[in-house]
Amino acid sequence: MDRIVQGMHSSEVLKRVREAEGYFITNTARDLSQSDFKNRILLHTDLLAADARERANYFSLEITGGASVHVDILRKQVDPFLKLKLLREKMPNTMFQTLCRGVNLFGYRPYPQNVIRLVVREFAKYVDVWRVFDFMNHVPNMQAVFEEVQMSGKLLEPSICFSTGPEHTDEYYVKKVGEIIEVTGEEISLCIKNHGGLGTPKRIGELVKAIRDKYSDLVIHYHGHNTDGDDIGRITAAVVNGANIVDAADHAFTGYFGPPPILSVIQTLKDYGHTAVGVDEAAVIETSEVLRDQRQHYEYFESQFKGFLPTVQIHKLPGGAMGSSFEQAVKGGFLNKMSEILHEELPKVQRELGNWWSVTPGSQILWTTAVSNVQSGERYGNCSGDLKNLLLGKYGPFPFYRPEDWIYEKAFGPDWRKIVAEQGGVMQIEDMDIDKERSILQDRLGYEPTTQQLVTYLQHPNDAVDFFKFEEKFGKVYVLPPALFFKRGGFTLGEALEFTDHDGKEHVLEVGPLHKHEDGSTSIYFNVDHHQRVFIMAAEAKVEGAAQEVTLSKQEIQELAKIGDIRAPFGANVCEVSVEVGQEVAVGDKLVVLEAMKMQTPVMAAVAGKVEKIAAKVGDAVKVGGKVLKISCAADGSGK
């Protein structure tokens, strides 16, 4: 049989999968990077592996989507489109796969329909397989993406998110598959998205069989994580029971929370009489030989917590969130409470909030709530904006049951029924004026943006502008190897750094001496391609805008709010300023929205009055107690 190649129409791809004797493998490099390396595996490394991966003849390479689009511009400083273009040049045949969060695209909260459609259309030029999911398994949340992918002729892979517990029955999931097929038809690949790596091999085998029994011709793609060390078992059970495609990754980089090694999957299933269709085992091995030497440069991004974590069956955190959760625990100084959070509070919160699926953005809501419950000592005492939206049904209906009344009361106060009645329901987001956004972007950049730049901007406005400006200043930095890009503590005097630039030109940079000046600035001497150059580094970065050092207690912040001096209740980024200077506000009016740890929380007016001054603007980082805005309140306290 001819191999499946990029550019084939989805119907032809599905035909070949159905007719094949054996199963296919997706190399989930992106999920590996996200789960075990905080999404930092650089394009440089993926380009090194490109040739061998191309020859390995996978069903697809999952190389974009999830959080990677954001991390590309925020941390790795690479254009997510350029990344796909360059990989495509080196991998002309392999299908590229993405992971799309439905209405939340590659972000953390819903986008307007017209933005979703534009983003999908633009990415579909490079992406051949579209895995789409919704953390509530709410099909309407995925519909716009479904439609755009199907229109593009690319392969749509709707997902059922999988979890465990009394509600998570075969009957439920088979019915959910039916709901999806009703919308998409059977010309899809259906993904069983086991982002936590939950359940036993037996459980997964049963589920695949149940779906297969009902839909004999449906292409089934099993996706799992190896957090408990048993994903090979689940994959094996899935294939034995009729799954067509499974996910795994290159063994040189496998860790604890991502996919298991491809070669182990092949070897195991071979013994069960199942062949990985088309896969060149020698090329699989060669890929890891190429990658092995690179891993040392990523050590810093590996989880602080080493070893498999079978307790995932209790806390259910997705593999993609494990690394960042431990990182937050270390940075937040609550690593010692992790056992309590993971094994007691998180399962409790999950049950209390409806036992739906712990995956973005739901996993962040569960995690943040659990951490806040443990840290503050008062359960649900400080509900995030996203949790409130969840309770209001903004993300979609609860699949099994609604949280109990007391949680609503904690979140919204005694009048919660009225608030839910008035504000409840699925979030309706108006279309965006995309032309207007384009001209705003043009103003911010000083030149006419490309459609791809616009698409990146529409998803992450401030981070995108920062990235484009970074690229203008520093060039295309993906060419720098990780040993250079991730270097800590400076280079050695006389060290020669070699790299090849975007145009294929080779360069050598020799590290010269540092010279500190009286004014605190430092000259750095480099020989760049044998020409001496000096880079002047300023003494230290200035603190700007609202990022000021103020230490106030929670109580003081609340007291100040009552007299109209609005301070940031926690360290956050300002993501919306909802009022203008001179505007009259009433108690409970939304003033600003702050974002911390990917969660948005609105700050409400505690007094009525007129907005006198706004100290923070969108994009500012504010510290705890930092000035946000000022309301001049009426002397008689009217409006209470």
Added chain:
Amino acid sequence: MVANRGEIALRIIRAIQELGHTAVAIYETPDNAALHIRVADEAIWIGDGPRRDYLSIPKIIKAAKDHGVDAIHPGYGFLAENPDFAKACEEAGIIFVGPPHEVISKLGDKVTARNIMAQAGIAMVPGTENLSHGEAGLQEALEFAAKYGYPVMLKATAGGGGRGIRLIENDAQLKEQLPTARSEAKAAFNNDNIYLEKVVIKPRHVEVQIMADNFGNTLHLGTRDCSIQRRNQKLVEIAPSMIPDKKLLDDICATAVQAAKASNYFNAGTVEFLVDKDNKFYFMEINTRVQVEHTVTEMVSGIDIVRTQIKLALGRPLSFTQDDIRLRGHAIEMRINAEDPQNNFMPEGGKTVSVYRSPGGYGVRLDGFVYQGFTIPEVYDSLLVKLTVFGFTWNETVDRMRRCLRNYTIVGPKTTIPFYLNLVNDPDFQKGDFDTSFLETHPHLFDYKDDPSEVNKLARLIAEIHFKKENKYAI
């Protein structure tokens, strides 16, 4: 002794040393790391400055006397065209390398100079006498403008080097600018006389180097073109002029010699002319000093002007005749200034030259005072080095200049080099076709990027990663 600083001090010190004499330098405190005092045989500190000690006749004369100096070369700027200084030298029994103070005095007074030239029948741009003070002066100015039409040029009688000049477009500007120009002239030259001249539209600035001894010989070393200027200050000078009409250039040179003779000129001087688009030329002024741009004339004539100046001052006759002078090839001088051309040539004083690598090779001459590690004093001018190249043909000369500009590495201050690189690549410049409006009519010369190459951008990031305690891309 050299009563000056910077590159010209160094230039003169070299000539003195070549003649087998002892070169004595003077300096103010801000110049205590300057190259001229390191190269000179002796260096005398004359005060904290800035500028006022280089302008102090008593201090300089005293220093000269204390050190038994025989002769003083004033260079350009500072006291070079101050007749009082020449006179003080003469009175102190020290040879002044330049014309006698009477000549400096009458040629330095632009109005007197114009009268001398008028008597000799030399064509001049129409102009006024010194304007009267107060309202009467304004009336004279307005009448002149009414008669010859705008634009007119308001000039300080004692001015020079492009200073004390302003362009006036209408009556209102004239009224507004006249008092300011007068007070500026007073501050700059200690002489508040000002006068008005008609403006020749888009002229070429052509000047003639003349040499005169005390034995009745006055000759010229050909023409220079200094049309490429900004704010009336020269940036680029070439020799000889690229005007194709040889007869016209001969006429200009003959007129220059005539003008020098009419003013009983002695030593080296420069007669400046404006040449309009109809090839009519007008006398402007005689500069009674060695010019910044004398190097281009030296390159094409083979005559060491400063050496000759000293020999003439010591009472010797010119050792060559007009017939001996054969101009060969072309020379271009570019003033490499520590300035930001993209920011209106804002000086970059105070910055340290952390890397300095200069070009060399055939046909290349450098007159500079900058070295690696040198901090440019903020209190003096921004000239770092004059890059002069010679070539047999104009094309060869431009090619050589381009190569030299590319070979230059100056890190620290911004310089005029990227601007000059655009200039040498400009088709009009390559044709030798330019006048004083060149910068206005060729705005693309300012269109260059600081550091455009991809590798330098990447190197900047690597430098940040190298420098910062915490690599923010690795957290």
